[in-house]
Amino acid sequence: MKNSVDPAAIRFEGVSHRYGKSPSVTDISFSIQPGEIVCLLGPSGCGKTTILRLASGLEAPETGKIFIAGNQVANGPKVSPPEKRPISMVFQDYALFPHLTVIQNVVFGLKRVSPQERYRRATQVLEHVGLGTSHDRFPHTLSGGQQQRVALARAIALRPALMLMDEPFSNLDINLRFSVREETRRILHGEGSATILVTHDGEEAAQLADRILLLDHGHIVQEGSPEDFYFRPATPFAARFFGETASLSGIVENGLLKSALGEWEAPSEISSGSVDVVIRDQAFVFREPHEAPDYHLCFEAKIHESRVMGGRRVTEFQPLIPTCENLRFRAFHRMTTRIKAGETRPCWIDRRLVFAFPKGTGE
Numbered sequence: 530m531k532n533s534v535d536p537a538a539i540r541f542e543g544v545s546h547r548y549g550k551s552p553s554v555t556d557i558s559f560s561i562q563p564g565e566i567v568c569l570l571g572p573s574g575c576g577k578t579t580i581l582r583l584a585s586g587l588e589a590p591e592t593g594k595i596f597i598a599g600n601q602v603a604n605g606p607k608v609s610p611p612e613k614r615p616i617s618m619v620f621q622d623y624a625l626f627p628h629l630t631v632i633q634n635v636v637f638g639l640k641r642v643s644p645q646e647r648y649r650r651a652t653q654v655l656e657h658v659g660l661g662t663s664h665d666r667f668p669h670t671l672s673g674g675q676q677q678r679v680a681l682a683r684a685i686a687l688r689p690a691l692m693l694m695d696e697p698f699s700n701l702d703i704n705l706r707f708s709v710r711e712e713t714r715r716i717l718h719g720e721g722s723a724t725i726l727v728t729h730d731g732e733e734a735a736q737l738a739d740r741i742l743l744l745d746h747g748h749i750v751q752e753g754s755p756e757d758f759y760f761r762p763a764t765p766f767a768a769r770f771f772g773e774t775a776s777l778s779g780i781v782e783n784g785l786l787k788s789a790l791g792e793w794e795a796p797s798e799i800s801s802g803s804v805d806v807v808i809r810d811q812a813f814v815f816r817e818p819h820e821a822p823d824y825h826l827c828f829e830a831k832i833h834e835s836r837v838m839g840g841r842r843v844t845e846f847q848p849l850i851p852t853c854e855n856l857r858f859r860a861f862h863r864m865t866t867r868i869k870a871g872e873t874r875p876c877w878i879d880r881r882l883v884f885a886f887p888k889g890t891g892e
């Protein structure tokens with residue numbers, strides 16, 4: 530059924546699915562606009578791949594509807610097959626044909642296009658992904674990043690309404706991942722296809738996504754931009770998916786949030802009661818804050834250890850506050866910050882990176 534006024538590249542409406550008797554995803558609703566990159570993020574087993582398989586037609590919903598480019602492709606278990614859907618998929622292992630050259634790999638999927646048009650289009654996308662001079666190479670002679678770009682070119686050449694990508698960077702060397710993700714984002718935005726990308730890595734989702742859908746146990750638990758997740762996580766679970774954090778118990782009373790670290794103005798949405806306080810490791814600052822000083826609290830800290838790790842400095846410290854006698858925290862900061870074990874230093878907390886949730890919220 531065609532719905533010509535629906536501008537979404539894909540729309541899920543109340544989709545639920547089971548493997549046998551076990552529910553995998555429940556009441557999933559979202560839509561993605563043309564040109565938008567959306568990451569499905571969540572821990573192992575939360576249902577990311579199942580959503581991709583439902584979008585592609587490899588699984589059928591138990592209930593709910595799916596529309597792609599305005600066409601209904603699933604109405605409960607009644608579905609149209611994968612080959613009838615305007616989609617392209619990129620897998621973890623790229624699935625390139627080893628006996629075909631780069632250009633033959635890209636041309637292979639373009640069976641419905643005239644022969645001249647096939648080569649013209651393949652040449653154009655290979656140029657776009659930076660492989661314009663590698664047409665005649667075989668996959669085994671390419672680096673992981675180049676193979677990933679061939680897989681991407683092959684998917685893009687089909688001009689799909691929707692690209693589906695399942696952990697497409699997981700086989701790449703860690704040093705290559707950052708640059709290949711940047712390139713992929715540029716290429717996908719340049720092509721204007723809508724993309725659903727599955728990942729369990731918050732950093733990857735933050736780097737690539739225009740919008741993130743965070744899943745837990747088959748449900749969407751938060752939806753928003755990477756900034757929303759960094760600065761406005763809805764639950765401790767969502768906060769922890771985007772970097773290292775520390776947790777404390779606290780209480781909200783008379784408009785104040787009180788914890789072992791001190792007290793400050795409570796978030797307006799919590800009027801009173803016990804709370805879980807989650808603090809990003811980047812919230813602790815060992816130099817005078819230059820930005821928004823009224824957002825900071827200050828205390829003396831005893832430095833236990835400070836070392837360089839993965840391009841950052843990691844410092845373990847204990848606040849010299851009577852209520853923090855047995856508490857140690859970790860700060861992530863610039864590698865060049867001068868700081869040594871044994872020192873006592875003033876430490877500021879950036880309150881914008883401290884979150885409070887009513888006890889027991891979405892663990």
Ligand SMILES: Nc1ncnc2c1ncn2[C@@H]1O[C@H](COP(=O)(O)OP(=O)(O)OP(=O)(O)O)[C@@H](O)[C@H]1O
Binds near residue numbers: 552573575576577729
């Ligand atoms: N073929 C299957 N048969 C039965 N249960 C399945 C099958 N595939 C997945 N499941 C279950 O469905 C749930 C969702 O699985 P899914 O593969 O969608 O999760 P995921 O978030 O993609 O996980 P991962 O990150 O580990 O790939 C899990 O509980 C999983 O064990």
